[in-house]
Amino acid sequence: MAMRQTPLTCSGHTRPVVDLAFSDITPYGYFLISACKDGKPMLRQGDTGDWIGTFLGHKGAVWGATLNRDATKAATAAADFTAKVWDAVSGDELITLAHKHIVKSVDFTEDSNYLLTGGQDKLLRIYDLSKPEAEPQVVSGHTSGIKKALWSSDDKQILSADDKTVRLWDRNTMTEVKAINVAMSVSSMEYVPEGEILVLTYGRTIAFHSAETLEQIKSFDAPATVNSASLHPEKEFLVAGGEDFKLYKYDYNTGEELESYKGHFGPIHCVRFSPDGELYASGSEDGTLRLWQTTVGKTYGLWKCVVPEEEGGELAKARVSLPGTAEEELEDLTSENSDSIYSSTPEVKA
Amino acid sequence: MKVPVSVIRLPRGPDGTSRGFDPNSPRYQALSPISISTMGCGNEADLEQEQQARVALRERYLRSLFAMVGHTIHFTMYERVNVSAFFDASDIDILNFQVSDLQTPLGVHREALLRCSDIISYTFEL
Numbered sequence: 229m230a231m232r233q234t235p236l237t238c239s240g241h242t243r244p245v246v247d248l249a250f251s252d253i254t255p256y257g258y259f260l261i262s263a264c265k266d267g268k269p270m271l272r273q274g275d276t277g278d279w280i281g282t283f284l285g286h287k288g289a290v291w292g293a294t295l296n297r298d299a300t301k302a303a304t305a306a307a308d309f310t311a312k313v314w315d316a317v318s319g320d321e322l323i324t325l326a327h328k329h330i331v332k333s334v335d336f337t338e339d340s341n342y343l344l345t346g347g348q349d350k351l352l353r354i355y356d357l358s359k360p361e362a363e364p365q366v367v368s369g370h371t372s373g374i375k376k377a378l379w380s381s382d383d384k385q386i387l388s389a390d391d392k393t394v395r396l397w398d399r400n401t402m403t404e405v406k407a408i409n410v411a412m413s414v415s416s417m418e419y420v421p422e423g424e425i426l427v428l429t430y431g432r433t434i435a436f437h438s439a440e441t442l443e444q445i446k447s448f449d450a451p452a453t454v455n456s457a458s459l460h461p462e463k464e465f466l467v468a469g470g471e472d473f474k475l476y477k478y479d480y481n482t483g484e485e486l487e488s489y490k491g492h493f494g495p496i497h498c499v500r501f502s503p504d505g506e507l508y509a510s511g512s513e514d515g516t517l518r519l520w521q522t523t524v525g526k527t528y529g530l531w532k533c534v535v536p537e538e539e540g541g542e543l544a545k546a547r548v549s550l551p552g553t554a555e556e557e558l559e560d561l562t563s564e565n566s567d568s569i570y571s572s573t574p575e576v577k578a
Numbered sequence: 579m580k581v582p583v584s585v586i587r588l589p590r591g592p593d594g595t596s597r598g599f600d601p602n603s604p605r606y607q608a609l610s611p612i613s614i615s616t617m618g619c620g621n622e623a624d625l626e627q628e629q630q631a632r633v634a635l636r637e638r639y640l641r642s643l644f645a646m647v648g649h650t651i652h653f654t655m656y657e658r659v660n661v662s663a664f665f666d667a668s669d670i671d672i673l674n675f676q677v678s679d680l681q682t683p684l685g686v687h688r689e690a691l692l693r694c695s696d697i698i699s700y701t702f703e704l
Binding site for chain 2: 279524
């Protein structure tokens, strides 16, 4: 029985969602942060999309957002010329880092001790979060505004992308190791540590490069301009979305288009796979985030697999849950499902 | 005919009244002390003392907000903006101040909302 994908829409933002990031899997599940032009990034439970909190404090559009591995800290990059570090448990603003221009990208090192920022001032900055008052280390070289900056190679290197180039830097010497020119303006960049793969999107192209040599491994073309792409943790699929409002899922090995989904009411700005690969999230100009199942029909998070009835051999009618359904029934089911994702007795750290 | 996948409910959205981060959630209960301690605190006694100090300071601040109601407050804001208004109320997270008769170079606003993050300082006379 063929199943049709039911995306879960997360509302709350009032302007376009321009960036999103997942944390790693923590004892409390995994989390998702979304950057929005309304200046109010939000934290959500990663597997359900439930809103947890909103980080309040930025005075301009938030262009980039990220979580550290265990989702205890968040960082955001905004048009108010600041990057901020937040306590992702309480929602409190911890540090404000002033820049000289719009900040576009933020990334934590694996130990959460350093923050990398990049933006319109064309400089990469490395902040020591234990000494936020100290001047950051500054790396110059880009000739146009930096769109994305990421740590790579166990935080020993930095990958950064501007309009037309992608550069690799050595962290210790702060010098450029390699640079490649890209045919059209880079729209997104994702770094996959296992396998050292760099996922780049520009024009209608989704390209995969080695994160160590920057050489291209392979590339695919989508039917329309692509704004973001993400590779599945097991590297079987990739998903991409862009200007035609649709999400595409491709087989990574063959490049074959497997599925495509309509649903968003505006161009898609960002897509990311969850850390367990079971779902992917997309953020759009329409101000919403949508969660999509990797395996359509599987029971996971809020999605429930409906087992066919046995008597008479008739096919089961899928119970499509409409907003008017009895809340009490749904609440019981919710708590059942929620328990299976989190461990029931989280360890308390002294 | 393709059958749509069932969902048990829709994702919960913002509650519209607060910024979230429920202090009663298991994650908050377990991790929050760690968050405070990252600011360099040592032992339990120090924490306790700091908590007491915070409580006293916060109570004093909240009482000061009470005292402000109905008075004319002079606000010093960014971009060399200095305005004055009658203070009416603050929201629960002290993010916005509700004021009336806000005197600005452009005229007097009968009712206005001042964003606290835009305010550098404010003074008033009792």
